[in-house]
Amino acid sequence: MESEFWHNCWQQQRIGFHQQDIHPLLPIVFSQLNWQPSGAIFAPLCGKSLDLWWLSQHSKVIGAELSALACQQFYQDQAQSFAVSTQGQFQRFSHPAVDIWQGDYFDLKQEQLGDIGLIYDRAAFIALPLQMRIDYVKQLKYLCPGPVSLLLLSLEYPQEEMSGPPFSVTECAVRQLFDFAASVELLAIRNLTGRPFAQRQFKVSHLIEKAFWICW
Template sequence: MKDPEFWHNKWASNQIGFHLPDVNPLLTKYWHATNPRRESRVFVPLCGKSEDLIWLARHHDDVQGVELSKIAVRALFAENLYTPMVTPVTGQHELYQFDELSIYAGDYFTAPISPVDIIYDRAALIAMPEEMRSDYVQRLKSLLAAGGRILLVTLDYPQDEMAGPPFSVPKAEVETLFEGYRVSLLESDEVDAQHPKKAKKGLSRFAEEVWLIESQS
């Protein structure tokens, strides 16, 4: 990944404002839209130590994740009182396994992820600068089995008003990145500068959007 030290330093200094301490309500609200089954294989890119992984593992037998920071991966298991089996794998990756969870510590672009039926992306695409998003999505598509689905959460705001990450990925870019897929907007929670929740960000407009991306092959 470009500038991996940026993310290593974030975790090392505990500057993880992007981390949600609880399960994302958008996941529990919209997961049904992916038509999930217990046997559906699930992948969570750039997963951090997200509690979403624990929720998904309660509902599926095979949940894979990849995370650059070993600090984050180890914290995920430690904070949930799990003792994973740790196995070195190809390249610079380590595989952490506990029951339904398999988390690769290392680079997303080279991790040996097995093909999956559903991908859940809450904070991965929006962590990528514009010049990396196409490669990121190409890799994502290569991991998705025929007929697979992606539940994607993005942000849309004037990029010139905040440097990011998280970055703005507006509707037109989502549709371009996933050209040839069925792209459905499930929710757009938009506020403006008058809204006290977002006013502190200094943004004139801010929307959190939820997408269902469906492979048509």
């Protein structure tokens, strides 16, 4: 998916991928893992997800988002003040709890993020077609060389029944793309068949969401 596609989605407010509440698996997974912050939390391709505010209770959150409009709405929707500065190819939206680097995720550098202890990916991975997904994982490994943990939410459905995004990514594909990781653990499964995914209803024969805990 090219940058223009996502810019158009935000300009036209075609954001059915935006979840209007905290993701229900997020507090459950955190309570199971008893995760202790060892650095900031990184949220790539974060949009204006409310999950970032929830995560900020545990540690500083750093997001990466292509759309400046999404960044503005993230703070404005919660009546939060923020500062904006231009840093190279990026605009940096600054806030005591959540900062967002606005620009192309693939242009981010390690030094912009600093020490990351956890990566949270609700819908970035499944928003990308295969080659971009491969490049996304390579960039993630570069930005966060470890030790780091990734909470990844993925989606499975018969790909021939619907064209993405979101794309179907099987558990096998997840494990292959993260074959460099020390561990890939399946934490939870949600059967969303016949139920909405964020703000959209998909006409597919089955729809399964899976949460993975990946460490490297």
